[in-house]
Amino acid sequence: MMKKIFFYIFFVSNICFANELPDLGDYSETIIGAHEEKIIGTQILQQAHQSSSILHDVEIEDYLHNLTNKLVNSSDYSGPGLKFFVVNDRSINAFAMLGGVIGLHTGLILSSNSESELASVISHEIAHITQRHIPRLMGKLQRDSFKSYLGLGLALLLARSNPELAKGALTASQALGVQTVLDFTRENEKEADRVGIEILHKAGFDVRGSIDFFKTLQKGNQYSIGATPSFLRTHPITSERISDIENRLTEYPYKQRLDDPSFHFVKGKIKVFLQDKKSIKKQLQSNLKNKTYVNELGERYSLAYAYLLNENFSQALEELKWFKNKKIKNPMIDQLNIQILLKKDDKDKAYKAIKNALKEYPNYRAFIYELAEYLIYKKSINEAIKFLQRYSQIFNSDPNIYRLLAKAYSLNEKRTLQYESLAESFYYSYNLQEAIIQMDMAVRAKDGNFYEKSRVEARLKELQREKEIYEISKANL
Ligand SMILES: [Zn+2]
Known part of the structure; x- marks a missing residue:
């Protein structure tokens, strides 16, 4: 029995409906514009980041970010940067959403047997976005069912730990005629398979990764347990879809x-x-x-990590010596x-290791955080601030760098700058309210110079305006 892995979560907004109801033809461009998509994308990320099942691990994020970028650069995508988040969930899943947002389950990464499979x-998900499948799908739906699809999406995204809740949302959506959606998405699945394979090939991966992954799914996986939601069972990877992909693959050379x-x-x-x-x-x-492992590298790393924990x-x-010996x-x-080294409180050795590592990989964020923490711990606050400011220019949407900056400023009793950095940290963690x-506290702190004061005032107005726009769009959902 094959499992259905790819599915959408529908997040829809009808904010421009009132004046721009289209008559005929292609609905997608008129129902939702780039601006609305961006707002919805941010709302999705806000919702996702409130969930405790989101995985925050800078190394995993950076790896996936690099991989995704490689693929996006080989696609037709031309909009603002795609965003993604990782859900710590052992079920195998990936989904594309409105606003260029992609969600990935850790179970998916774990069950991929090669980088090409992942x-x-x-x-495939990037293809759903470049082909604008979700806005196109929205054109086929009745306005009244939009809210239900939003509910369905939220339930699937946030209530994974509570299958009963998700079931409720599914029943509601079935009553509203999910079949229309399924018919539409079958075509989309085919198109996303085709476009996805092209992206894979252009980015230098083995296109057979796509069919290998289906086989991986068929075999099942020890980490993927639990019942498949009915929504997925009604939407399988059909044998037609597989043979379609297999035919397509004959056009590509073995790699x-x-x-x-x-x-x-x-x-x-x-x-x-x-x-x-x-x-x-x-x-x-x-x-x-x-010697019962798929890959020795991964298994040894895993064991070393388990020893640490x-x-x-x-x-x-x-365990790490093994890697050294193998160069x-x-x-x-x-x-x-x-x-x-840090955990066993060997701080001097750790510091040396951080400095060396940063020399070799100057933009590796994990090392940047470690060095900043070390400088703060050593009370070299001015050095820490200078160091972090430099990196906040390179990674200007990294909440951790702002959080560390806020910590350093607070130790220097620079209140305006402390609150400003903390606000940015919340903003880039998708918590607009707290930002x-x-x-506002930065504006009211008394210690900023003229330049800093006008900067935080302007930024506060900008954040408030952004909140107003979200409120309006939410009210219209
Ligand atoms: Zn799909």
Whole structure:
């Protein structure tokens, strides 16, 4: 029995409905414009980030970000940068949403046997976005059912831990004629498969990744348990879809591709996240002893990480020696070494390791955070501020850099700058409400110079305006 993995979550808005109801032809461009899509995209991200199941791990995010960028650059996409978030959920899933937002489950990453398999799923989702499938789908729906689709999307996104809630939302949507949607999406699935394969090929991946991934799904996976929601069961990967892809693949030459070691390390990390730290340690030890693993790199990284979490520091360091002996260099290995040293309170050694790692990988965010934390801990506050300011120019939407800046400013008792940075940190974590509260405190702090004062005042107005726009669009949903 095949499982259906790809599905949409529908987030729709009808804010420009009143004046622009289209008569005939292509609805998509008139029902929702780029501006509305952006607002909805931000709303989705706000909702997602309120959920505790969102995974915040800078190394996993950076890996996926680089992979996604590679694929987007090989696609026709020309809008603002695509956004994505990772849901820590062992079920296999990926979904494209309005506003250029892609959601990925850790279960999907873990079950991919190669980078090309994972890239094939992301390419498929990017294709849904470049082909504007969701706005086009909206054109086929009745206005009244929009709200229900919004509800369906939210339920599926946020209530994964509560299947009953999701079931309720599904029943409601079925009453509103989901069949229309399914008929429409079958065509879309075909198109997304076709476009996705082109993206995969252009980006230098093995196009067979797409069919390999279907096979991976058929085999099932030890990490993917639990019942498939009825919505997915009614929307399967059909044999027609598979043979369509297989035919298409004959047009492409055979290509062997070596996976980036980071792919295996990311999987190794997720494996530890998804299980109890004691039992995973035992399992990994036995896998390595009996050589029952898919990839040794990933398995060894995973075990070293499990040792760290179990506070078996010397065993963790011992495990890392294996990589050194094999001359495998990777920032994730360096970062693991740093984390072990910090945890066992070997601060001087850790500091040296951070400095060296940053020299080799100057834009690796994990190292930037570590060095800033270290400087703050050493009370080298001015140095920390200078360092973080430089990086806030490069990563100007990174909430962690702003959070660390706020910490450093607070130790220097610079209140205006402290609240301003904290506000930006909340803003880029998609918490607009708290961002406004903090920016308001920045405006009211008395210690800013003229330039800083006018900057925070202008920014507060901007944030308030953004909130007004969201309120209006929400009220119109
Ligand atoms: Zn799809």
